[in-house]
Amino acid sequence: MLWPFNHFRKPRLAPAGTIETIYGMIVTQAREPIFYRDLGVPDTVNGRFDLLLLHLWMVLRRLRNVAQGGVELSQALFDRFCEDMDDNLREMGVGDQTVPKRMRAFGEAFYGRIQAYDQAIETGVEALGQAICKNILSGTGMDQARRLAAYAVAANAELGQTGDPAVLLGSIRFPAPLGEDETS
DSSP, X not given: OOOOOOTTSOOSSOOHHHHHHHHHHHHHHHTOHHHHHTSOOOSSHHHHHHHHHHHHHHXXXXXXXXXXXXXXXXXXXXXXXXXXXXXXXXXXXXXXXXXXXXXXXXXXXXXXXXXXXXXXXXXXXXXXXXXXXXXXXXXXXXXXXXXXXXXXXXXXXXXXXXXXHHHHTTOOOOOOOOOGGGOO
């Protein structure tokens, strides 16, 4: 499925507070130390970006199934992600001439990973683990990738159990990441 995101269209129905709540939850979860300490995600700009994309994908995947308001909320959330990436580039000192090129690269990474994760999750945890290994762990650490994939499957299931009204209000939550002692 193609994602209907249009960076030039402004959202119509999603309240700003809901967008900030959901995006804040995504960012907070992606910053959990266990991902970097125990699950092998590189604690680098790229590692953090890739983990942010994984969590954004999970929420956007859930929003696809919200009949009324899901598309608008997805678009607003994507727009917020783009604003955040633009702000981060500028804070890192990237010049005005370079920002559009970097944003294009972010967009390509976003769409590529979303497509890979969508295809992989339909196949199963092992396929999702392979996609995560390639995209987040730079092709190494398949055991850790499997654990991240199991976490993503559990998070997708939990998000799927959240009712549409709660999702539209930003009342979502992620499960605890799987630690060393939780995986056997």
